[in-house]
Amino acid sequence: MPLNAVDNPLALRLLGLLVEQPRHQYALAVALKERYPYVNAKSGSVYTLVRSLEVAGWVAPTEVEQVGNRPTRTVYALTEQGWDVFRERVRRQIREAKVTTSAFVDALAYLGALDPAEAPDVLRERQASVEERITELEQAAGRGPMEITMIEVDFVLYQLRSEAEWLRALITRIDDGELAWPGTERT
The missing domain is CATH 1.20.1280 (Monooxygenase)
Incomplete structure (x- = not known):
């Protein structure tokens, strides 16, 4: 487990989902499970990581939505810094990621x-x-x-x-x- 939460491998996937469109944390958790069925990500981990990404300045709340009787949900989008970090991580990982020894x-x-x-x-x-x-x-x-x-x-x-x-x-x-x-x- 990385010492810094934003170094979590899920961070890149979450940022990538936010590149596509702003989403609230629950929608991110659902999209993560649908998009990456081979990743066993818990909803609580997604919520915690989104908060860490916000603290890092990579995502920011854009609106609060409420649908029916559901609790209010904060929608997040990438910041400029988040977009820059996302692109740099994509570049670096494509160039440098080592083949995983299984x-x-x-x-x-x-x-x-x-x-x-x-x-x-x-x-x-x-x-x-x-x-x-x-x-x-x-x-x-x-x-x-x-x-x-x-x-x-x-x-x-x-x-x-x-x-x-x-x-x-x-x-x-x-x-x-x-x-x-x-x-x-x-x-």
Whole structure:
């Protein structure tokens, strides 16, 4: 967890949603869940982060709205400073963000420790999980706004589809005995 709340990875996503249109905190939380179904962001985190963005001067209240008997909601928009910070973060993260090392990659390095009869089953479970995520994201992307505002979902889908294809090929190689397997004896 970042020491400075505005360094939270959700900050960029929230600022991006506010680039599209001013929103109140609840609308931001809903849009975040719809736009990024793979991110597990709690509504309370969104409210807290919006307050931090306001303190930093990146967002400012523009109006208070009330619909029916619902509580009043403060609508936020990006400030000029927020817009500048948003664009700089986009530039920096596209240029400098490191590929995330995942637990899957770490475990994959030791696939040979599993029995060659078990490994394909374990990989098939991973493949099923990846394909489920692909389906979820395809459904989310199909409901979303124009493609450029969802380009990161397209990128994640591309990665997941590539992973699913690679897993299928690896499973086939193991099933066909094409992939050499280390001996079971220990030294």
